Amino acid sequence: MKNYLGKACIAVIVLVCSMFMVSGVGLATDTIKLGVAGAHSGDLASYGIPSVKAAELVVKDINARGGILGRQVVLLVEDDVCKPEVATNTATKLLSQGVDVVMGHICSGATKTALGIYKAENIICMSPSATNPPLTQSGDYPNFYRTIASDDAQARLEVDYALNVLKAKKIAVLHDKGDYGKGLAEFAKGFLEKDPRSTVVLYEGVTPGAVDYSAVVQKISRSEADAVIFGGYHPEASKIIMQMRKKRMDTAFISDDGVKDDTFIKVAGKYAEGVYATGPRDTSKNPLAIAATEAHKKAYGSDPGAFFLNAYAATQALLNAIEKAGSTDYQKVSQALKTEYVETPLGRIKFDDRGDAIGIGFSIYQVRDGVYVEVK
């Protein structure tokens, strides 16, 4: 009996292996291999799985229409658990399977380690979710693209708005000493210092939850700033703006996604009027986004998860570039990504020289009559 079991086991293993060989042979025929890498299990699986579903939906659609350049698109899905040490294996495995382009990875750390491996083999990699600024800005990874704005995009937008639209000469930069707020404030300060049109007259952190901020407000007043850029969340922002307005200061106030919250308007009331805040561009009215969400609901019976639309757009952008390039050649596809616009659920996008998507990211909103209105 024991012997039989052993033989059965071996038979099963051989069968399983040969099945892989069959599919391996199948892959070797003329298809386009799209790698999908990211966290598909573990703590952060909820960030990675929506990207797999997005890729499946896009590819199913495209294959039904005859594929790209007459070739069917095949998905190679690999899990990196969001860990840099696993991501190297994931990348190597995808390469050994002959991947043409990669949509992923999900986490910035894992993306960074995998990128080095793809770069050596001239493979393009496009992340729907890695927001770490140096990935594009360092210039180390010419093969990297992303369909999400980098962490400093909000700061960039705030600074550009203050300088170009509000024409502010003196700017006070404040933050709440937290990771998010201070990170943004540091980027904003860095951008302002590089620009000769303005000076940073004040750079300070405030203590969250303090009884009041009258001393900081006095300081802003003395600095004669034309605009305040605040990195942080709405409770501190509303306290500061209320005290500023009560001290009869009409200094412009620009803040971030942490302040673009209805509670801010509710609490600050009439003092919130005119405040600027950056927030993700509104895609809810984009017909492609609505269609993609509907397709997800139909196929999987639930609302899509995090970064679904970003992954959807990334898959579309990659396949569109291959089609426009007429091949999977690295140089040609890179060229196509940077020159050819593509319609995605996130809007009409192409990529800049560093690999960041143009047309994706944040908008400036302003409080007008008690609601945030997008400033065109």
Place this chain on the structure above:
Amino acid sequence: MDYFLGLFLGGLTRGSIYALIALGYTMVYGIIELINFAHGEIYMIGAFTALIVISVLTLMGMNTIAILVIAGVIAVVYSSAYGYTLEKIAYKPLRAAPRLSALISAIGMSLFLQNYVLLAQTSDFLPFPNLVPDFEFMEPYAHIIGSAEIVILITTAIVMILLTILIKFTNIGKAMRAASQDKTMALLVGINVNRVISFTFVVGSATAAIGGVLIASHIGMINFYIGFIAGIKAFVAAVLGGIGSIPGAVLGGFVLGWTESFATGYISSDYEDVFAFLFLVLILIFRPQGILGRSDKHKA
């Protein structure tokens, strides 16, 4: 000069609020040597009560000053009731127990009250209407000090004067002083010490509630957590001035408010708390009993 004055008055306003809360800490400590950690929550409950009353009265369309006064009075009454009950439930049964037990009980009550308000109300910040109108005669000075801040300063001064009269010249005030000097002796000469303790909690809670209403109206928002930070700062003020000493609590509040304000104004607001506590440490090194504290048995 305007800048200095702005910082000075801003610090004074903040210090007044600390002082109003610190009074409760210091009076309770003076009599039963208990640090009432739930005191900050009484301040928060005062602010919430006022908000509820204000919402109702505003619907009835009353004049804002009248609303402020009525809301303040109701908040004071309600908070005093809380303070009284708190003492009866959490501290009186532990009167003979070791001091640590009462301290744990105080921390427990603090957490209980915070979470109670969190559940009964909301964790979000709620807007608190600005009830102090902008006085016309204040307009030229609005960039230095607002009308709300003036109201805070004047109210605090009135409360301090009333409290001094209460402690110095009334019978219950004399009883409080007696109980703080020697509880057993006070009992022997026929003072109802339990009643004195209850009264102390009521007065302390009332001043905290006044502070709560004033600051909420000034900064325009409240949530369940405001009592914690204000309570800690007021406790520091009480220690700074000499815990157990009533003028000390007031002075400690002002000193702390000024330290924070000037540290922010002339150095950096990043270090606001650093300087406040640095100052506390320095004072305690050279005067362990606090600025106006007595160096007798009442030492923490």
